[in-house]
Amino acid sequence: MAKPSLPKNLSIDNLVFGVSAANNFRDRTGDVLGRLTVLGFKESFEKKSYWYCLCSCGAITVLSTSGLHKTQSCGCLARDVHAERCRTVLAKHHQSNSPAYYSWSSARSRCNNPKDKQYFRYGGRGITFCERWNNFANFLDDMGERPSGKFSLDRIDSNGNYEPNNCRWAVPIQQSSNRRRSVLITFEGKTTPLSVLCRRLGLNYQAMYRRIVKWKWDAHKAFTVPVRKHIEPTGERRGGGAVLRIKL
Numbered sequence: 001m002a003k004p005s006l007p008k009n010l011s012i013d014n015l016v017f018g019v020s021a022a023n024n025f026r027d028r029t030g031d032v033l034g035r036l037t038v039l040g041f042k043e044s045f046e047k048k049s050y051w052y053c054l055c056s057c058g059a060i061t062v063l064s065t066s067g068l069h070k071t072q073s074c075g076c077l078a079r080d081v082h083a084e085r086c087r088t089v090l091a092k093h094h095q096s097n098s099p100a101y102y103s104w105s106s107a108r109s110r111c112n113n114p115k116d117k118q119y120f121r122y123g124g125r126g127i128t129f130c131e132r133w134n135n136f137a138n139f140l141d142d143m144g145e146r147p148s149g150k151f152s153l154d155r156i157d158s159n160g161n162y163e164p165n166n167c168r169w170a171v172p173i174q175q176s177s178n179r180r181r182s183v184l185i186t187f188e189g190k191t192t193p194l195s196v197l198c199r200r201l202g203l204n205y206q207a208m209y210r211r212i213v214k215w216k217w218d219a220h221k222a223f224t225v226p227v228r229k230h231i232e233p234t235g236e237r238r239g240g241g242a243v244l245r246i247k248l
C-alpha cells in the first residue's frame with residue numbers, strides 16, 4: 001500500500017483539507033504529539049484517515065491515525081538524537097585519546113570495580129576514588145594533562161584516597177620513595193615478599209606486618225601465633241586457641 005505522499009514545497013497555505021464521511025470519525029485537529037501538532041484531516045485512503053501535522057522544526061508531514069500514536073516528529077527528533085549520540089561518542093573518543101585518560105580509567109577501576117585484578121590493593125583496602133572525578137573532565141581540570149608517558153598518577157599518601165589534594169603526576173622513582181617498603185621474608189634460602197607469603201598462606205597481611213616490622217618477631221613466631229585482638233606485643237596469649245601450624 002502506498003502511503004499518501006506529501007507534495008514538495010508544501011506550505012500550510014496550499015494544503016487541501018478534506019472532510020471524512022466515516023461514522024466513527026474523531027477529529028484529531030489540534031492534538032499535540034511530541035513535536036507534532038495536527039493541522040487537520042487530509043483524506044481517507046484504504047479505510048485509514050490521514051492527517052497533516054506540523055512539526056516544531058517547521059516541516060509538514062502526513063500521518064495516519066495509528067501513525068499519530070507512534071510518531072513524535074517529522075523525523076527530526078530521531079536525527080537530533082542520533083546527532084547527539086554521535087557527539088557524545090566523538091567526545092568520548094577524543095577523551096580516550098588524552099594521555100591522562102588511561103591513568104584515570106585504571107585508577108578508577110582499581111577502586112570501584114571488584115573484578116579488577118588490583119582491586120584488593122585499592123578499593124578492597126578502603127581506598128576511594130573521589131566522587132567528583134567520576135567525570136573525566138573534572139579529573140582533567142584538577143590534575144591537568146599527564147606530562148609524559150613516564151609519569152603516572154601517584155597518591156602522595158599511599159594509604160590515602162584518589163582525590164585532588166592527594167594526587168600528583170609522578171615518575172616511578174618519586175613514587176617508590178613514598179611507597180610502603182615491601183618486607184622480604186627469607187626461609188630456607190628462599191626470599192619472598194611478605195605480602196605474597198600472606199596471600200599464599202591465607203594470613204592477615206596487616207597483622208603479620210605489625211608483628212614482624214613493628215614488634216620484631218621472627219617469622220616463625222609471627223606466622224604460628226594465632227591472630228587475635230588480645231595478643232600482646234610480647235606474643236603472650238591471654239585466651240586459648242589452637243596454634244596455626246604452617247610447614248614452611
Ligand SMILES: [Zn+2]
Binds near residue numbers: 035055073074077
Ligand atoms: Zn521536525
